[in-house]
Amino acid sequence: MLEILIVLFGLSLLWASVTNMLGTIIKILVVQGLILFGITLLKTTQLNWLSFVTIALETLIFKAILIPWFINDTIKHNQIHREVEASVSNFFSLALMSLIFILSFALAGAAPAWSVKIFPLEFGIAFATILKGIFIIIANKKLITHLMGYLIMENGIFLLSLSAGSDLPYIVSLGVSLDIMLSVLIAVLFIKRIRSTFDDADSPETLRED
Amino acid sequence: MGGILLFGFPALAILLCLGLSSRRKIDLLVLLHALIHSGLGTWAYIERGSLMGMDDLGLLIFLILSVLCAAIAFYRLGHKDNSTIKNYRIHSIFLMIFVMAMDGAALAKDLGLIWVFVEATTISSALLISYSNRKSSLEAAWKYLFICSVGIALAFAGILLLVIAQPQHATLLISKIDLSTISPFWLKISFVFILIGFGTKMGLAPLHFWLPDAHSEAPAPISALLSGALLNIALVPILRVDKLMHASGMGDLVQELYLLMGMLSVFIAAVFILRTKDYKRLLAYSSIENMGLIMIAFGCGGMAYYAGFLHILGHSLIKAAFFLTAGNALQIYKDKNYENIGGLLKINRGSGWLWLISSAMIIGLPPSPLFTSKFLIATTMLGKGYYLYFGLLMLLLAVISWGIFNVGLKICLGDSERKQSLNPWLYLAPAGLLFIAAVIGIFLPVMN
Numbered sequence: 042m043l044e045i046l047i048v049l050f051g052l053s054l055l056w057a058s059v060t061n062m063l064g065t066i067i068k069i070l071v072v073q074g075l076i077l078f079g080i081t082l083l084k085t086t087q088l089n090w091l092s093f094v095t096i097a098l099e100t101l102i103f104k105a106i107l108i109p110w111f112i113n114d115t116i117k118h119n120q121i122h123r124e125v126e127a128s129v130s131n132f133f134s135l136a137l138m139s140l141i142f143i144l145s146f147a148l149a150g151a152a153p154a155w156s157v158k159i160f161p162l163e164f165g166i167a168f169a170t171i172l173k174g175i176f177i178i179i180a181n182k183k184l185i186t187h188l189m190g191y192l193i194m195e196n197g198i199f200l201l202s203l204s205a206g207s208d209l210p211y212i213v214s215l216g217v218s219l220d221i222m223l224s225v226l227i228a229v230l231f232i233k234r235i236r237s238t239f240d241d242a243d244s245p246e247t248l249r250e251d
Numbered sequence: 252m253g254g255i256l257l258f259g260f261p262a263l264a265i266l267l268c269l270g271l272s273s274r275r276k277i278d279l280l281v282l283l284h285a286l287i288h289s290g291l292g293t294w295a296y297i298e299r300g301s302l303m304g305m306d307d308l309g310l311l312i313f314l315i316l317s318v319l320c321a322a323i324a325f326y327r328l329g330h331k332d333n334s335t336i337k338n339y340r341i342h343s344i345f346l347m348i349f350v351m352a353m354d355g356a357a358l359a360k361d362l363g364l365i366w367v368f369v370e371a372t373t374i375s376s377a378l379l380i381s382y383s384n385r386k387s388s389l390e391a392a393w394k395y396l397f398i399c400s401v402g403i404a405l406a407f408a409g410i411l412l413l414v415i416a417q418p419q420h421a422t423l424l425i426s427k428i429d430l431s432t433i434s435p436f437w438l439k440i441s442f443v444f445i446l447i448g449f450g451t452k453m454g455l456a457p458l459h460f461w462l463p464d465a466h467s468e469a470p471a472p473i474s475a476l477l478s479g480a481l482l483n484i485a486l487v488p489i490l491r492v493d494k495l496m497h498a499s500g501m502g503d504l505v506q507e508l509y510l511l512m513g514m515l516s517v518f519i520a521a522v523f524i525l526r527t528k529d530y531k532r533l534l535a536y537s538s539i540e541n542m543g544l545i546m547i548a549f550g551c552g553g554m555a556y557y558a559g560f561l562h563i564l565g566h567s568l569i570k571a572a573f574f575l576t577a578g579n580a581l582q583i584y585k586d587k588n589y590e591n592i593g594g595l596l597k598i599n600r601g602s603g604w605l606w607l608i609s610s611a612m613i614i615g616l617p618p619s620p621l622f623t624s625k626f627l628i629a630t631t632m633l634g635k636g637y638y639l640y641f642g643l644l645m646l647l648l649a650v651i652s653w654g655i656f657n658v659g660l661k662i663c664l665g666d667s668e669r670k671q672s673l674n675p676w677l678y679l680a681p682a683g684l685l686f687i688a689a690v691i692g693i694f695l696p697v698m699n
Contacts, residue, residue, distance in 0.1 A: 152436050159415055171408055178401065184393075191401060198408050205414040205421075212414055212423075215363050218370065219404060225374055226396060 043083050044162060050076045050200065051142070051166045054173050057193065058138040059131050063116055066189050067109045073196045074105025077203075084203060092213055099217050100199075108192065111227050116185060129180050138173060145169040159204040167204060170197025188226060195219055253291055257354055260287050261347040268344050272336055277343045278327050284347055285317075285324035288354075292317030305358055308490060311560060312357040312483050315567045318687060319479045320350055322680045323472040326575050329674025330472065331582060334382070342382050349375040349476070356484045362410055362423040365488045366403070369452060372481060373399045380469045380477075391464035398461040399452050406448025406488070412441035413492070425491050430498050438499055445492050446508060452485035454539050455546065456516040463523070466535035467587065471578020474531065478538045479571035483563055486545070493549070502552075509550030514640060516543025521647040524654035529587045531577050533658055534570065537613060540651055541566040541621075544628065547644065551631045558627035561695070565620030566613075568688040572681035573609040576602055579677050580662065589658050594667030601678040603663045608685055610659035614652040618692035 050073060057069050078100040081093070129137075145168040149161035174194020178187050202216035264280050271277050292314045295305055305313065332339060352375055356368035373396065381392035413428075414421045416437030422428060447458070454462035466474045496505045520540035527533050541562065548559030579602040584592045596603030612619035625648070632641040 148440070153434065164415075171405075175401070187397060191397070191404070194401070194404055198404055198411070201408060201411045205411045212363065212411065215367065215410075216407065218367060219407060221370070221374070223400070225377070226400060 043080065046076050046079050046083070047163055047166050047200075050080075051169065054142075054166075054170060054193075055135065055138060057173065057177070058134040061131065063185065063189075064113075066186075067113055070112075070189065070192055070196075071105050071109050073193070074100055074103075074109070077104060077196060077199060080200070080203060092211075095217060096203075096213060099220065103220055104196070104199075108223070108227065112185065112188065115227075134176075134180070137176060138169075141169045141172045141176070145172065163200065163204045167197050167201040170194070170200060173197070191226070192223065195223060253294065256287060257291055258351060260284060261351050265344050265347055268340055268347075271340065274332075274336065274339055277340060278324075281327060281343050281346060282324040284350070285320040288350070289317045289321045304360070306360075308487065309357050311564065312480075312487060313354065315483060315564060316350070316353055316357065316480050318684070319476060319567065319571050322571060322575070322684050323475055325676050325683075326472055326475075326578075326680035327676075329676030329680075330470075330578065332470075338382070338384075342379065345375045345378045346473075346476075349379060353480055353484050356487060360425055360491075362413065362425060362488060362491065364423075365491070366407060366410055369406070369449070369485065369488070370403050372484060373403060373452070376473070376477065376481065379473045380465050382470055382473070383468070385468075387464075388468040391461075391468035395461040395465040398458060402448045402451025402458060404448070405444050405451070409441045409444030409446075409448055409492075412437055412444060416441055425495070428495060430495065433495070433499060435499055435501060438495065439501060439504065442492055442496050442501075442505065443508070446489055446512070449485045449489050450512060453482050453489075453542050454516075455512050455542055456519040456539065459516065459519060459539050462539060463527075463532045463535040466538065466574075467529055467531035471575055471581065474534075474577070475571035475574040478535070478574055479567040482538060482542055483567060486542075486563070490549075506550045506552060509546040510637075510640060513543040513546030513548075513550055514643065516540065516546065517644065517647045517651075521650045521654075524651050528590055530580065530589045530658060530662065531574075531587050533589075533655065534573055534577060537573075537651070537655060538566075538570060541570070541613075544625070547640075548624065548628050548631075551628060551635060551637070553631050553634070555628045555631035558624040558631070561620050561627075562624035564691060565624060565688055568684045568691070569609060569612045569619065569621065572605070572684035572688070573613055575677070575681040575684075576605040576609055579673055579681075580606065582673065582677075583671050589662050592662060593665030594669075595663045597665075597667045598669050599671050599673060602673065605678065605681050605685070606659055606663050609681070610655050612685060612688060614655055615648075618689045620688060620692040620695070622692065623695060 053069050053072050053076070057066060060066060060069075078097060081096045081100055142165070146161070146165040148168060149165045171194050174190045174192070174197060177190030177193060181187060181190065198219065199216050202213050205212055261284050264284050268277055268280055271280065295310055296314060299305075299310070334342070349372060352368050352371035356365050356372065359365045359368060377392045377396040380395055381388050410423065413423065416434045417428065417432065418434065419432050420429065451458040451461075466477055469477060493505055496502060516539050520536045520543065524533055524536045524540070527536065545559050545562050545566070548555040548562055579599065580592070580595060581587060583595070583599055583602065586592055595606060612621065615621040615625045629641065629645070632638075632644070
């Protein structure tokens with residue numbers, strides 16, 4: 042069951058590579074949040090009850106419901122154009138995603154057998170998710186898409202922390218604290234109404250030098 | 252006892268601050284916090300290791316922070332501010348939280364805990380950067396928050412990989428990590444993530460984009476803290492994991508990565524120092540240059556390793572003084588474009604001289620400690636046969652020195668009928684920092 046969920050998580054990355062719509066990426070975030078919740082349920086034995094409750098609530102309420110809702114609301118209120126406006130084509134994005142998968146699994150496979158204490162499939166998907174998140178941030182122009190890239194990257198890190206968490210349970214709680222950062226980012230976008238402050242919600246400024 | 256004072260007092264001061272409605276009282280509370288911090292710093296220096304088991308690296312960073320906090324608290328006594336008392340109160344509270352978070356990161360030995368404290372510095376300082384609430388400062392704060400969040404997330408991935416690297420009894424307490432069983436394969440990947448992640452927070456190229464905006468948009472005392480203290484704090488976890496890499500026989504890889512990132516940072520700084528017209532951005536690019544130099548120093552090893560620590564110390568003091576002086580200039584001209592201003596020596600002699608002395612010391616003219624550190628870096632490079640790196644670095648440093656001094660001369664020289672005096676604290680705080688830097692430059696400290 043765990044393997045199926047992890048593979049589904051990986052498929053959601055391919056889905057993210059072929060879409061141009063912000064709404065679809067929000068759906069992908071909901072799906073990823075639900076899958077992470079499912080993985081947490083399956084890992085109950087590896088976590089203490091307090092960690093389990095925190096993580097279960099965090100994945101289900103925070104990742105699968107609240108954040109997607111906030112982003113959707115921000116898009117509506119700031120009247121952001123619903124297309125991603127990526128600087129690369131879907132074909133390129135998909136090809137790169139495939140390369141990322143190859144690289145991630147090669148890395149998981151290249152590790153000396155004695156040193157591998159996590160499931161290679163889990164590591165490969167988690168690592169690929171982190172790289173995909175970075176790629177979305179680099180390849181897109183909008184602030185809101187940058188935030189979504191960050192969210193996908195964070196989901197990858199969360200998956201990795203669930204893998205490493207059996208040895209050091211408090212590391213999973215640390216991973217949850219990443220969401221504090223995320224909440225601040227969303228709060229800035231949501232409360233400050235970036236569009237009303239900047240000229241538009243695109244962020245060419247974030248790449249500007251002088 | 253020291254730990255209670257270090258974290259307990261600011262916590263109490265924050266509560267007290269909530270009830271204060273006078274700027275003067277808030278300033279005095281922040282000053283009291285800074286003085287207690289300095290007292291603890293002095294105690295930690297005299298009684299090595301007595302404050303929360305502080306090691307030499309922690310002590311150096313903590314001492315720098317103590318001196319900067321005191322200078323900034325005194326500077327605030329004379330700094331004009333047009334914000335409402337409510338905003339000023341929030342600003343002061345977050346300033347104390349920011350300092351507490353930096354203390355935690357400097358003193359913690361557990362990598363997970365260091366990471367949490369570094370994350371806390373990002374959140375607290377973002378609010379300090381956007382203090383003026385202008386469009387540009389909000390944009391700078393967003394850029395800072397976002398890019399540093401990505402960096403912090405990558406650093407966390409590196410920490411997770413460090414856990415994966417330990418097949419048995421995983422721990423993040425650096426001194427307890429068992430090097431005999433650690434997997435070099437995962438440790439290597441972990442270090443790369445930690446270097447890129449915390450390197451982002453340090454302002455190292457290619458993820459330095461946030462730094463010029465954040466440092467130029469923040470109020471002068473915050474710019475001084477960001478540049479003089481926060482960048483060092485981000486270096487702490489890198490140096491802590493660096494020890495593991497060296498002990499695992501992967502020192503060469505570390506040094507190559509340091510040299511590469513360091514040279515790239517100095518190059519970026521040189522290019523943009525020549526392009527920018529904003530004198531606060533100029534200082535921010537100079538911070539990128541100096542962070543690059545610190546990485547080059549650690550990358551060269553040998554005597555340059557010592558030079559790296561000396562450079563951290565010298566850069567923090569001089570750059571903080573420089574940013575405070577830039578704050579004086581901004582208060583006088585209300586303009587950050589150096590092409591629109593001039594005659595600072597005529598308008599305000601004190602700030603003019605402070606600018607010229609800061610310029611001379613930041614480019615490494617004696618008695619600046621940066622003279623010795625740069626000299627040691629250069630001789631180590633030649634000694635190790637890094638001729639190409641040496642030639643390129645000297646060329647870039649010459650360009651940067653010319654850029655900084657050229658702007659300094661444009662701002663300070665020239666004629667003006669106008670005269671403007673400032674509160675004496677606005678001279679005393681940066682002058683004190685420059686004096687300490689000069690004393691260190693003359694009587695070089697011995698470090699372990």
